[in-house]
Structure formats: C-alpha cells, structure tokens
Amino acid sequence: MRTAEAFAMALDALRVNRLRSMLTMLGVVIGVSAVVVLVAIGTGAKDAIESEIAGLGSNIILVVPGQIGVGAVPTQSRLDLADVAYVRRAVGDPSRVTVSVTSGETVRVGRTEAFVTINGTDENLPNIFERPLARGRYLSETDVDTRRRVAILGAEVADRLFGDVDPLGRQLTISGARFRVVGVYATVGATFGVARDQEVHIPVTTAQRLLGLSRIQGIAVGASGPDQIEPMQRRVLAALADRYPGERFSAVTQTQLLGTIGSVLAMLTGVLAAIAGISLLVGGVGVSNIMLVSVRERTKEIGLRKALGARQRDVLAQFLIEAVLLTTIGGVLGILLGVGGALLIQALSPVPASITWWSVALAFGVSAAVGVFFGVAPARRAGRLDPVVALRTE
Amino acid sequence: MSPAERGSAAFEAIDLRRSYRLDGVSVDALRGVSLRIEHGDFVAIVGPSGSGKSTLMHLLGCLDRPTSGTLLVDGVDVSTLSETKLAELRNRTIGFVFQSFHLMGRTTALDNVALPLVYRGVSRAARRERARAALAAVGLEHRLDHRPSQMSGGEQQRVAIARALVGEPKVVLADEPTGNLDTRNGAEVMDLLARLNAGGGVAVVLVTHDAEVAARADRRIRVRDGLVEPEDGR
Ligand SMILES: Nc1ncnc2c1ncn2[C@@H]1O[C@H](COP(=O)(O)OP(=O)(O)O)[C@@H](O)[C@H]1O
Ligand SMILES: [Mg+2]
Numbered sequence: 001m002r003t004a005e006a007f008a009m010a011l012d013a014l015r016v017n018r019l020r021s022m023l024t025m026l027g028v029v030i031g032v033s034a035v036v037v038l039v040a041i042g043t044g045a046k047d048a049i050e051s052e053i054a055g056l057g058s059n060i061i062l063v064v065p066g067q068i069g070v071g072a073v074p075t076q077s078r079l080d081l082a083d084v085a086y087v088r089r090a091v092g093d094p095s096r097v098t099v100s101v102t103s104g105e106t107v108r109v110g111r112t113e114a115f116v117t118i119n120g121t122d123e124n125l126p127n128i129f130e131r132p133l134a135r136g137r138y139l140s141e142t143d144v145d146t147r148r149r150v151a152i153l154g155a156e157v158a159d160r161l162f163g164d165v166d167p168l169g170r171q172l173t174i175s176g177a178r179f180r181v182v183g184v185y186a187t188v189g190a191t192f193g194v195a196r197d198q199e200v201h202i203p204v205t206t207a208q209r210l211l212g213l214s215r216i217q218g219i220a221v222g223a224s225g226p227d228q229i230e231p232m233q234r235r236v237l238a239a240l241a242d243r244y245p246g247e248r249f250s251a252v253t254q255t256q257l258l259g260t261i262g263s264v265l266a267m268l269t270g271v272l273a274a275i276a277g278i279s280l281l282v283g284g285v286g287v288s289n290i291m292l293v294s295v296r297e298r299t300k301e302i303g304l305r306k307a308l309g310a311r312q313r314d315v316l317a318q319f320l321i322e323a324v325l326l327t328t329i330g331g332v333l334g335i336l337l338g339v340g341g342a343l344l345i346q347a348l349s350p351v352p353a354s355i356t357w358w359s360v361a362l363a364f365g366v367s368a369a370v371g372v373f374f375g376v377a378p379a380r381r382a383g384r385l386d387p388v389v390a391l392r393t394e
Numbered sequence: 395m396s397p398a399e400r401g402s403a404a405f406e407a408i409d410l411r412r413s414y415r416l417d418g419v420s421v422d423a424l425r426g427v428s429l430r431i432e433h434g435d436f437v438a439i440v441g442p443s444g445s446g447k448s449t450l451m452h453l454l455g456c457l458d459r460p461t462s463g464t465l466l467v468d469g470v471d472v473s474t475l476s477e478t479k480l481a482e483l484r485n486r487t488i489g490f491v492f493q494s495f496h497l498m499g500r501t502t503a504l505d506n507v508a509l510p511l512v513y514r515g516v517s518r519a520a521r522r523e524r525a526r527a528a529l530a531a532v533g534l535e536h537r538l539d540h541r542p543s544q545m546s547g548g549e550q551q552r553v554a555i556a557r558a559l560v561g562e563p564k565v566v567l568a569d570e571p572t573g574n575l576d577t578r579n580g581a582e583v584m585d586l587l588a589r590l591n592a593g594g595g596v597a598v599v600l601v602t603h604d605a606e607v608a609a610r611a612d613r614r615i616r617v618r619d620g621l622v623e624p625e626d627g628r
Contacts (some may be wrong), residue, residue: 002515009512016500141551307457308557309476309485309513386459391496 027283032334042269120207303390323375404468
C-alpha cells in the first residue's frame with residue numbers, strides 16, 4: 001500500500017469517529033499547550049530579569065564580605081570607609097568606586113509618611129550605575145565630606161510624598177532628622193524585586209551617623225570596559241586579601257549574576273516543561289487506550305481487510321498512522337492553543353511570556369513520538385489478529 | 395497418481411485436519427479431508443450445520459492453517475508460505491464472498507469493490523476504473539456511490555461478488571452466499587456465480603444448505619462430521 005494512501009485511509013477512519021477522535025486528542029492538546037505556555041513564561045521571566053540586570057549599568061563589580069551563593073550565611077561586614085579608601089587606591093581611579101549602606105526607614109513630609117529604603121552612598125554612584133536624574137543634582141563630594149543632610153528621591157517616593165508639588169529644595173524627615181531634597185531620580189523600575197524607585201539616597205557619612213554605624217555594607221567598582229572586568233575583579237580581591245588575610249570577600253560581576261540567575265531559571269523552566277510533559281504522557285496513555293478499544297471494535301473490518309489481501313504490516317501501519325495522526329493533530333492544536341495562550345497572558349497580565357521555537361518543535365516532536373510509542377501496542381494487536389476469528393465475530 | 399503428474403489443480407488437499415482447543419477440550423472440526431478441485435470447476439460443498447464446511451473454506455482460502463495435512467493452492471504448498479506471501483495469495487488468487495456480505499459500512503460500493511486493489515498498490519484512478527467495470531458486470535453501474543445501508547441484501551451481495559472478481563482471481567470461495575437472501579435474489583447471485591464460472595473460467599467453490607442451489611453446481615462434495623463422503627457423479 002502507498003504511504004499517501006495509508007494516511008488518507010487513517011484520516012477517513014478518524015473522521016468517521018469524529019467525537020471520539022477529538023476527545024482522544026484532548027489529552028495531547030492540553031499537554032502540548034501546557035508545555036508551550038509554561039516554557040514561554042519561564043523564558044519570559046528569564047529575559048525580563050536579564051534585561052533588568054543589564055539595565056543596572058555596564059561592567060559593574062559588586063564587592064561584599066563573605067561568600068555569595070545559595071545557602072551561604074550572611075556575613076557581618078567589617079568593611080568601613082577606610083577600607084573603601086584603600087580599595088580606591090588599589091583600583092587607581094577613585095571615581096570608579098562607590099559605596100552603600102542601606103536600611104529601611106520611615107520618611108515624613110507633614111502628615112504624609114512612607115517606608116522606604118535609605119541608601120547611604122557617595123558622589124561616584126552615577127559613574128558606575130545607570131541612574132538618570134529627573135530633576136536636581138547627584139550627591140557631591142562636599143555633601144559626603146561635610147555630612148550634609150541632603151537627599152535624592154526615587155521617582156515613586158517623590159510622587160508619594162510630594163504629589164504634584166516640586167520636591168526640590170523642600171524638607172523631609174528621615175527617622176526624625178530633617179533633610180533637604182536636592183534631586184529626584186527618573187523612573188527605573190525594579191531589579192530582583194528591589195524597587196529602586198522607592199529608594200532615598202543620602203551621603204554615606206550622614207547615613208552612618210543617622211543609623212549609628214561605622215561599617216559599610218558593600219562596595220561597587222566600575223571597570224573601564226568589558227575586558228577590564230576580570231583583571232579588576234582580581235585586583236580588588238587581592239587587595240582585600242592583603243589587608244585582611246584569611247578572610248573571604250566576594251566580587252561578583254553582572255555576567256556571573258546573569259549566569260547564576262539564568263541557570264536557576266533555566267532549571268525552573270525545565271521543571272515546568274517536565275511537569276507539562278507528564279500530562280502529555282498521560283495523553284499518550286489515553287491514545288493507547290482508545291486505540292485498543294478501536295481495534296476491538298473494528299475486529300471484523302480487520303479480518304475482512306486481511307481476507308482481501310492486507311498484510312500484517314499493512315494493518316499495523318494503518319493503526320499506527322491513526323495513532324500518530326491523532327497525537328500530531330492534537331500537537332498542532334496544542335501548539336496553536338499554547339501560542340495563543342502565551343500571547344494572551346503577555347497581553348493581559350504583568351507576567352512576561354516569550355515563545356521559543358525549540359519548545360514548539362519539542363512539543364510537536366514529542367507528541368509524534370507519543371503517537372508512535374503508544375500506538376505500537378494496539379497496532380501490533382490489530383496486525384496479528386487472526387482473520388478467521390475476526391470474520392466469525394458478528 | 396501424484397499431484398505433479400496430473401498438473402496443478404486449483405486446490406489439492408491431502409488428509410487435512412483442523413482441531414480447535416476450547417476450554418481445554420479438543421474439538422476436531424476436520425478429521426482428514428482429501429480432495430481435488432480443478433481450475434474452472436463449479437463445486438458445491440454441502441452438509442449439516444457444524445460438519446466443518448466453513449472450517450474447510452477457511453483452510454482453502456488460506457485464512458487459517460491446518461493442524462496437519464497438506465494443502466496445495468494453484469500447485470503451491472501453502473505451509474511453505476510466509477504470512478506476507480499468504481496475504482498476497484489471498485489478494486491475487488482467491489476471491490471471497492461471505493454469507494453476511496462483509497462490506498465496509500461507511501464506504502461506497504465503488505470503494506468497497508476497489509479495496510483489494512489497494513493492497514496490490516494499484517493507483518486510485520485505475521482502481522476506480524476497474525471497480526466500476528466490476529460493478530457493471532454485476533449490473534450495479536447505477537449504485538456506484540451508494541453505501542451498503544442504502545442497498546438491498548441482493549445488491550449488497552452483488553457488490554461483494556464484484557469485490558471478489560475485481561482482482562481477477564483464479565477461484566472464488568463463497569460460504570453460504572445465498573443464506574441471507576430470498577429466493578429471487580439468491581437465484582440472481584447464483585446466476586452471477588455461474589456466469590463467472592462459465593464465462594471467465596474461474597473455479598467457484600460454494601457452501602450451501604439449499605439443494606436447489608447445490609444442484610446448479612457441476613460437483614457436490616458432502617461433508618459430515620469433519621469428513622468428506624464419496625462423491626456422486628464421479
Ligand atoms: N474458533 C473455533 N473454536 C472452537 N471450535 C470451533 C471454532 N470454529 C469452529 N468450531 C467448531 O468446529 C466445528 C465445525 O464448524 P464449522 O466449520 O463452522 O461448521 P459449518 O460451517 O459446517 O456449520 C463445529 O463444531 C464448531 O463448533
Ligand atoms: Mg458455516
């Protein structure tokens with residue numbers, strides 16, 4: 001029998017039992033669309049976070065005490081401003097190093113108050129991070145040296161506390177101390193769930209006095225170019241190891257951060273896809289089941305075909321093709337549904353979704369394979385059917 | 395005389411036995427049947443119900459294999475043939491007609507008749523052409539696109555005969571072809587089979603209960619309790 005002929009014959013058989021064919025496909029349709037949608041969401045989340053990290057600025061190295069990694073115990077910082085000055089000398093260009101002390105505090109303007117992240121930093125922050133101003137100015141060296149009580153507000157903080165009023169030059173209270181607003185940042189969005197538009201930046205020296213601290217929490221270094229990141233990273237770590245022998249410091253780059261987060265999310269996407277794959281498998285079991293019923297029902301037909309000259313492999317091929325058609329048509333429907341669903345989620349919810357060709361190809365390939373795998377047993381049974389027994393069945 | 399000396403017959407059976415195992419008990423449906431049916435013969439197999447007629451037909455039609463004994467179809471010992479070769483033999487050498495027609499319910503007369511040619515790899519156009527000719531030969535050129543449910547029993551059996559002859563077989567095996575038909579339709583079917591035998595030189599072997607039907611055959615083979623009785627007229 002010719003192949004095209006066999007496909008036409010199988011399509012006919014599926015059309016005859018239209019409702020049953022559709023119900024059988026349903027499992028595969030759901031499985032495949034789940035794979036496509038979940039992979040799209042996983043990939044979308046990864047893309048979104050990666051672009052956030054890239055949006056921080058370029059060639060950034062974050063230096064923190066202790067070890068960074070999943071499950072690492074946070075280390076009490078022993079770094080202070082003297083250490084920052086030391087790192088500045090090691091780096092060579094002081095303007096490429098900035099510093100950070102953070103704490104959650106309540107800020108007040110009149111009766112309006114907000115809980116924000118206070119970040120004590122210095123005049124070098126804009127050299128390293130992408131942090132455009134909407135109004136006013138950045139912190140200055142004098143602000144830091146003289147412990148001025150000046151603040152730069154994140155876009156959302158400015159909006160909440162001042163509304164339509166221009167905040168520049170106005171007063172606000174942070175933990176009871178009065179500050180003057182000298183700048184407002186442009187909206188930048190969140191990174192790792194850190195709402196950067198809800199930060200208030202003040203001079204690091206002022207922050208240390210306000211919070212009663214002598215330490216700082218982290219140092220950020222900006223390399224002069226992508227090829228300078230690694231040498232810079234090594235130089236900073238070597239300098240700190242010299243100063244504090246036997247202690248651990250970590251210097252992570254954006255690339256490393258991207259790599260870590262990327263691999264975590266890829267794993268998550270894989271797990272989601274595997275779960276969806278299981279439902280595809282269940283769909284395959286359904287196909288197998290229905291095909292067995294179909295073989296039993298069509299015993300007479302099979303006997304007749306054999307009497308008229310169908311070989312074992314003709315009958316086997318007929319039923320196998322039916323199974324594969326069921327799952328691949330189900331696969332195509334599932335892909336359409338999955339792509340549609342992903343686009344809908346993208347449009348109607350904040351969850352980013354990004355459809356990947358490999359998940360579509362994989363889903364299709366797997367559904368075809370499921371058809372072959374789960375179709376073989378019923379098809380073999382059909383092929384081996386004894387024509388006499390089949391014909392005597394009335 | 396040995397079969398080789400007499401030339402190949404349509405069927406040559408030597409001591410055919412077929413027993414079934416049913417719930418651990420062995421049922422001997424055929425207990426040593428020997429017979430010879432020449433090309434162009436018109437043979438009626440008669441005998442009481444349960445005597446083994448259908449079993450014999452299934453063996454002759456290569457739908458089943460004997461428990462023991464030898465069967466030559468057109469000179470070939472079928473025990474030497476693989477499953478695939480047997481299917482090819484059924485497809486090319488033998489045409490079947492069944493008591494309950496066995497047509498495909500959702501398929502038109504034309505496609506029902508063309509079905510054996512599908513397994514011969516004949517192109518669709520050629521298949522339909524030959525099926526149309528076969529349906530014309532049984533007087534059904536006006537029923538090409540009818541489904542079995544839209545036809546009378548007599549018409550359905552004529553479609554089945556067209557299907558049996560579309561592949562130009564050497565023998566047609568018919569197991570009680572008139573069993574489900576009234577006298578008039580039965581006679582029409584018998585006319586067709588007789589014409590096929592006389593005109594085309596096709597050997598026809600049919601099973602029947604009906605003495606009138608059996609009388610139209612050239613030979614009558616009586617089966618009783620799984621054995622063939624000595625023939626009359628020989
Ligand atoms: N598949 C089978 N399993 C067990 N016994 C069978 C089977 N087919 C036929 N028989 C038995 O073999 C005997 C002959 O049956 P059959 O050839 O159909 O007779 P007939 O066609 O002459 O009425 C009967 O006793 C029947 O019950
Ligand atoms: Mg019978």
